[in-house]
């Protein structure tokens with residue numbers, strides 16, 4: 001199989017979908033890898049390193065898409081990439097289709113086989129290809145909030161950890177999964193007063209076991225969210241229902257009740273955002289906007305800013321699945337691996353992930369109708 005890796009084009013997206021180690025592994029198993037020139041520079045990987053590992057460098061995205069049977073990317077394709085898809089091409093990347101009707105249409109029109117990193121799901125419910133980037137984004141969210149709280153960045157001028165004799169910042173984290181837990185680690189470490197809300201009591205028990213008295217856990221319901229948000233200097237949005245558009249847990253009324261110069265980091269923006277006032281995706285170039293006196297941050301590719309760390313963390317987990325797809329072909333690979341099968345969002349011009357179909361009001365086709373495998377869902 002020919003595996004193609006284009007350079008990412010999202011604003012300040014410095015990650016790349018394969019490392020030289022990945023190239024070497026693919027080549028060793030008999031595949032060819034073509035990579036767009038300079039695709040790795042943002043992550044500190046040169047064309048020469050890729051060539052030494054066995055890849056061929058191509059001059060532009062068109063050459064890569066034209067040559068490849070399987071495209072490996074990091075972020076969802078952007079409009080200039082839609083016209084590059086080949087009919088029935090395999091696309092392995094983050095897709096986040098629920099808030100992206102035009103991308104979904106483009107994939108359906110070209111009958112692209114779209115396997116989304118973020119919906120590959122193990123039997124225990126975990127999302128192994130989302131986890132490392134959620135670890136990165138969760139940790140970053142507090143670093144970012146600490147900076148935005150500073151007066152020159154529009155914040156109210158509070159030091160996250162306070163100083164002896166002066167109280168620290170109050171941080172409210174909505175969603176206690178991977179992002180939420182990693183945000184809590186950093187916030188607690190910086191000395192903030194942290195409250196974390198989730199609607200899964202088992203998750204709250206786990207957080208209580210891990211953090212003990214260093215943070216407060218609270219059941220997520222609108223009464224508790226309202227109370228915790230109104231008191232917060234920082235709110236981190238970290239809710240996820242896999243594949244679905246994020247529910248708006250923090251409402252506009254709740255944001256209005258926050259004091260001026262408070263900060264919201266809506267990490268869940270890649271699924272549409274879980275804060276009602278976050279009505280747009282921002283970029284690393286212009287990361288914040290102010291609404292109701294509160295500074296909002298809603299960058300959908302946060303890990304792209306720490307690309308060296310993120311590229312290696314991401315490819316550590318994507319490579320085994322990519323190798324399975326290349327070695328077996330997508331149909332056998334998804335028939336043999338339920339977790340991978342859950343990643344299939346679109347195939348053969350049909351939407352095969354229920355939450356995506358529901359979010360976009362499109363017809364849902366169970367994957368087993370295409371694979372003939374009854375066990376998949």
Ligand SMILES: NC(=O)C1=CN([C@@H]2O[C@H](COP(=O)(O)OP(=O)(O)OC[C@H]3O[C@@H](n4cnc5c(N)ncnc54)[C@H](O)[C@@H]3O)[C@@H](O)[C@H]2O)C=CC1
Nearest residue numbers: 133134137175177178179198199220239240268300301302
């Ligand atoms: N902006 C960015 O650059 C990045 C965004 N993300 C996104 O961050 C979001 C969170 O990801 P993870 O933490 O990995 O997901 P996760 O699945 O580990 O955690 C989500 C948590 O939300 C909880 N939840 C669901 N409904 C809730 C409700 N009504 N109230 C409170 N909690 C609720 C779940 O119980 C779960 O614990 C996702 O949308 C993910 O795609 C992840 C990485 C980078």
Ligand SMILES: CC(=O)C(=O)O
Nearest residue numbers: 133270300301302303
């Ligand atoms: C998960 C995601 O959207 C990202 O890493 O950019």
